[in-house]
Amino acid sequence: MTLRTKLNLALLAAALSAALAAGYFFYRFGRDEIYRVQEERIAAAAAGAERMAAEAALAGDQLMLVDYLADLRRSRPDIAATFLTWKSGAETEIRRGKPPPGAAAPGRRLTRPVAELPAEQRASGSAGAGRYAARPPTAANAALIRRASAQGAAVRLDFSADYLEKERSDLLMALWRNTAHAAALSAALAGVLAFLLSAGISRRLGRLSALAADIGAGRFGSRASIGGSDEIAAFGAAFDTMSAKLLELENMKKAFVSSVTHELRSPLGAIESRLALLERRPGAGETEKGDYRRIRENVSRLSAFVTGLLDLARIERGEMPFNPGPEDAAALARDVTDFFKPRAADLGLRLEYSGEESLPAGLDRELAAHMLTNFLANALKFTPKGGSVEVKVLRREGSLVFEVADTGPGVPPGAESRLFEAFYRAPGAAAGGTGLGLSLCRRIAGLHSGKVFYRPGARGGSVFGAEFPLNN
Missing domain, CATH: 3.30.565.10 (Histidine kinase-like ATPase, C-terminal domain)
Structure with a gap:
């Protein structure tokens, strides 16, 4: 696996983890907010009915309360029914006109009495009711509500547990879709950014690798030319300096070898010629001629070595005559x-x-x-x-x-x-x-x-x- 692939996978995994964590907390926060808004809406409806009961009691006009409850039932699809409970224990459901579009069908209900309930009493009678607390009467209105009840009626609101659960389900599903879309978009953007970032890093590392290969092959003086101010750029600058120094040393070595071989070639030629004359000198014995011959062979070997050095140096400097x-x-x-x-x-x-x-x-x-x-x-x-x-x-x-x-x-x-x-x-x-x-x-x-x-x-x-x- 290449370094670029590893960087891509690592950056993408980090981005996905961050997106999933953010999506999870966002979903949790949105879910709690949906529950809170529903609770506040139910509490506001109960508080409004409480205030209207107090006002009707003050005015001595129970019709005000009946009209209010009918309008409330007609305008709020989450309210399944509104009741007036008489002193005799009988209940009268308040309804007028058609229910609003999307109103709750008969089913499970969350009962919310508006008056004469203890402060911490929970609504009962439905599977989903336990989440909603009955709001106690305010201190200012408690006496008025008791008076209204004494005159013959108390108020009860029934909220549809099925409607509220469906509303929560729809909102949570929409929240889940939006969260998933946001996470997918974040992952896609992270993938693009990871690709661009890893491409830049791998490209710069590739230049360093190519420079190292050039130096290993003896092509000193090559440069990576990596820009930037990070550690890779500093590493590249160090490689460029090293390559330049190696080229300088290589040129010094070539100049030294060329100079030495030139200085050796002439005296070696003279020694070799003189030895040939000594071998042919009259009066030289066989032992003496054998010594001269061995010396000349070694001089010839050294001369061949010097010639090879010269040829190699000329080829490296581009000075070797080439006539194809x-x-x-x-x-x-x-x-x-x-x-x-x-x-x-x-x-x-x-x-x-x-x-x-x-x-x-x-x-x-x-x-x-x-x-x-x-x-x-x-x-x-x-x-x-x-x-x-x-x-x-x-x-x-x-x-x-x-x-x-x-x-x-x-x-x-x-x-x-x-x-x-x-x-x-x-x-x-x-x-x-x-x-x-x-x-x-x-x-x-x-x-x-x-x-x-x-x-x-x-x-x-x-x-x-x-x-x-x-x-x-």
């Missing part, structure tokens, strides 16, 4: 093979060319021959006496392929990935190498927009080669 032109790659490979045949015979090895008879391609002849020479020199060095080395030039899927296969011991496991690094020598490699030959091959292939490769031989040994585009 139309060449016959097969003819070039045969010429190099023929040049090495006497040496192969001296080592007791069989060296032969196989492949295309003619293969035109765009090549720098000198550099391509240098690359093939390095491949062949390695193969001859590591193949034991009695073995064989085979050189091939092939056309493969629009590419030109050089291959040198040997029957040597092969490459130790784990060393394959570093074979073409400068100065690298595989464990157990024979003494005498400089570790520059294969690195030069890789650079020469790069100049031709190609690549080098290694693979184990089908019957043991190694296969080293390079692949160039034919339309180069």
